[in-house]
Amino acid sequence: NVVGYKIDMRIIADVDGEECDIGACEVAKTDTVKKIIDDEAKLLREGKDVVDHLARLPLTEVCPMGWVIQIANCQCQLSSIHLAADGLYVAI
Secondary structure, eight states, X not given: OOOSOOOSEEEEEEETTEEXXXXXXXXXXXXXXXXXXXXXXXXXXXXXXXXXXXXXXXXXXSOOEEEEEEEETTEEEEEEEEEEETTEEEEO
């Protein structure tokens, strides 16, 4: 049974005594276009799941957001996922 996507690294923080994912990372030795696009899509889906989980927590002073890091060959891309409105996710 597949529960989620397999990612290379999770970024975890302690939020009110609960261990929560706040980000995800994918690393690849090669930087083929297909691999980069596939990894980016996987990371964006994982980032959305992170934001969804954080949005369900009773945190009033914090806007839910998640981090995604993609490393391919010698390049690194850092993005953040934000919940801009109900059901509207924005990756920056």
